[in-house]
Amino acid sequence: xxxxxxxxxxxxxxxxxxxxxxxxxxxxxxxxxxxxxxxxxxxxxxxxxxxxxxxxxxxxxxxxxxxxxxxxxxxxxxxxxxxxxxxxxxxxxxxxxxxxxxxxxxxxxxxxxxxxxxxxxxxxxxxxxxxxxxxxxxxxxxxxxxxxxxxxxxxxxxxxxxxxxxxxxxxxxxxxxxxxxxxxxxxxxxxxxxxxxxxxxxxxxxxxxxxxxxxxxxxxxxxxxxxxxxxxxxxxxxxxxxxxxxxxxxxxxxxxxxxxxxxxxxxxxxxxxxxxxxxxxxxxxxxxxxxxxxxxxxxxxxxxxxxxxxxxxxxxxxxxxxxxxxxxxxxxxxxxxxxxxxxxxxxxxxxxxxxxxxxxxxxxxxxxxxxxx
Amino acid sequence: xxxxxxxxxxxxxxxxxxxxxxxxxxxxxxxxxxxxxxxxxxxxxxxxxxxxxxxxxxxxxxxxxxxxxxxxxxxxxxxxxxxxxxxxxxxxxxxxxxxxxxxxxxxxxxxx
Numbered sequence: 429x430x431x432x433x434x435x436x437x438x439x440x441x442x443x444x445x446x447x448x449x450x451x452x453x454x455x456x457x458x459x460x461x462x463x464x465x466x467x468x469x470x471x472x473x474x475x476x477x478x479x480x481x482x483x484x485x486x487x488x489x490x491x492x493x494x495x496x497x498x499x500x501x502x503x504x505x506x507x508x509x510x511x512x513x514x515x516x517x518x519x520x521x522x523x524x525x526x527x528x529x530x531x532x533x534x535x536x537x538x539x540x541x542x543x544x545x546x547x548x549x550x551x552x553x554x555x556x557x558x559x560x561x562x563x564x565x566x567x568x569x570x571x572x573x574x575x576x577x578x579x580x581x582x583x584x585x586x587x588x589x590x591x592x593x594x595x596x597x598x599x600x601x602x603x604x605x606x607x608x609x610x611x612x613x614x615x616x617x618x619x620x621x622x623x624x625x626x627x628x629x630x631x632x633x634x635x636x637x638x639x640x641x642x643x644x645x646x647x648x649x650x651x652x653x654x655x656x657x658x659x660x661x662x663x664x665x666x667x668x669x670x671x672x673x674x675x676x677x678x679x680x681x682x683x684x685x686x687x688x689x690x691x692x693x694x695x696x697x698x699x700x701x702x703x704x705x706x707x708x709x710x711x712x713x714x715x716x717x718x719x720x721x722x723x724x725x726x727x728x729x730x731x732x733x734x735x736x737x738x739x740x741x742x743x744x745x746x747x748x749x750x751x752x753x754x755x756x757x758x759x760x761x762x763x764x765x766x767x768x769x770x771x772x773x774x775x776x777x778x779x780x781x782x783x784x785x786x787x788x789x790x791x792x793x794x795x796x797x798x799x800x801x
Numbered sequence: 802x803x804x805x806x807x808x809x810x811x812x813x814x815x816x817x818x819x820x821x822x823x824x825x826x827x828x829x830x831x832x833x834x835x836x837x838x839x840x841x842x843x844x845x846x847x848x849x850x851x852x853x854x855x856x857x858x859x860x861x862x863x864x865x866x867x868x869x870x871x872x873x874x875x876x877x878x879x880x881x882x883x884x885x886x887x888x889x890x891x892x893x894x895x896x897x898x899x900x901x902x903x904x905x906x907x908x909x910x911x912x913x
Contacts, residue, residue, distance in 0.1 A: 608819065608823065608824050608825040609818035609819030609820075609824040609825040609828065609858070609860075610818070610825060611814070611815075611816025611817060611818035611825065611827060611855060612816050614816070614818070614855065615815075615816055615855050618855070630894065631855070631856070632854075632855065632856035632857075632894045633856070633894065634856075635855040635856030635858075636856045636857060636858050636859070639816075639818035639819070639856070639858040639861075640858040640859060640860060642818065642819070642824075643818065643819050643820060643824055643858055643860045646819070646823060646824050647820070647824075647860075738859055738863070739858060739859050739860055742859045742901070743858055743859050750897070
């Protein structure tokens with residue numbers, strides 16, 4: 429058939445019309461999904477009158493206890509809800525923290541990181557603290573030390589009028605964030621612990637564990653250009669520490685919002701080694717907790733990418749293994765939790781368990797009691 | 802016999818970290834290309850002083866030393882013959898780094 433000019437024009441018009449209809453369908457589908465998300469987010473954070481702001485705003489209330497160990501389900505539900513509403517609802521959102529009377533350091537870091545992410549993605553990049561005089565003083569002090577109010581852009585005079593006095597010796601380091609292997613940040617954390625009066629017996633091991641965790645974020649956590657539950661990649665890690673000089677003990681907390689260890693593991697060059705290790709212990713299809721354990725304990729063969737992925741075992745768990753102190757490592761990643769505990773003079777023990785709620789990233793916590801040294 | 806002395810803390814950084822350039826300024830690839838490779842190409846003895854840094858993540862050490870075999874085509878034997886790690890008798894941590902470096906050099910295989 430001869431393709432006349434008229435025939436070509438008609439074909440062009442037909443194709444153009446097809447593309448237009450396809451665009452409309454995609455747009456309608458997006459609108460429908462957005463509406464569903466909006467309805468869901470509005471049910472999580474209903475529109476209510478806020479006395480502090482003197483207008484109606486979407487209000488999301490914190491549970492009374494934010495703690496990953498003792499109230500994991502409700503704490504993670506709150507953080508998931510926070511992410512949903514910040515990604516979906518436009519306009520003002522009021523996070524009601526007056527109902528919170530206990531927040532663990534781990535949950536505080538998760539909260540600060542979540543708000544930091546929100547601030548970064550929000551149009552004007554500014555959050556404001558309101559109603560803080562009605563917060564639990566202990567929660568307020570803890571969040572203040574973590575740099576929560578700096579993140580919100582509170583003015584110094586607003587902070588001064590709040591009572592930050594404490595009846596405990598426990599100190600919290602101002603949260604820091606980064607997106608690469610920032611040795612300087614690890615060094616500053618060590619200096620802060622020492623300034624609090626902690627005598628760290630193996631500073632290099634702490635440094636090794638921290639920079640390796642940062643390197644893992646850069647190499648593995650945010651791979652493949654997609655993140656859990658958000659479109660814009662943050663590529664970030666957040667880090668803080670808690671020091672108790674009277675007990676000569678401290679905790680280092682490290683968080684990323686990446687894909688999580690169990691999700692990224694199958695794409696690694698050493699996945700065959702992991703599969704072999706799992707088959708060796710009689711597991712065909714592993715849950716997330718077992719996959720984290722496998723990522724740490726499975727030995728790499730001398731083929732493929734055997735030189736990669738050793739940092740979890742050698743440095744992150746190695747800090748506890750090589751340390752002659754009472755030490756504990758906790759790793760929460762997606763639906764899995766791995767724990768390694770070692771007492772002085774004994775070999776360490778590991779255990780893992782599933783988590784009832786999706787964490788959406790990886791959280792590491794080293795707890796060291798230096799008293800034994 | 803000509804020798805080259807490299808003090809990582811003084812010549813490179815007290816906070817070495819990471820494997821590749823995107824990991825940060827003081828990564829293993831940069832250290833290998835700027836210091837180790839020229840030293841191994843032009844000197845019979847290469848002394849690397851590990852003292853004075855905050856520490857070394859395993860990624861940094863593997864990329865710097867294992868990378869000599871994997872990326873640069875040197876043989877494990879050639880590197881181990883030329884390399885001296887200092888201080889001779891270091892702390893437990895330094896001894897651990899020495900063991901790791903030796904292991905990474907031995908386990909590395911040339912690419913391709």
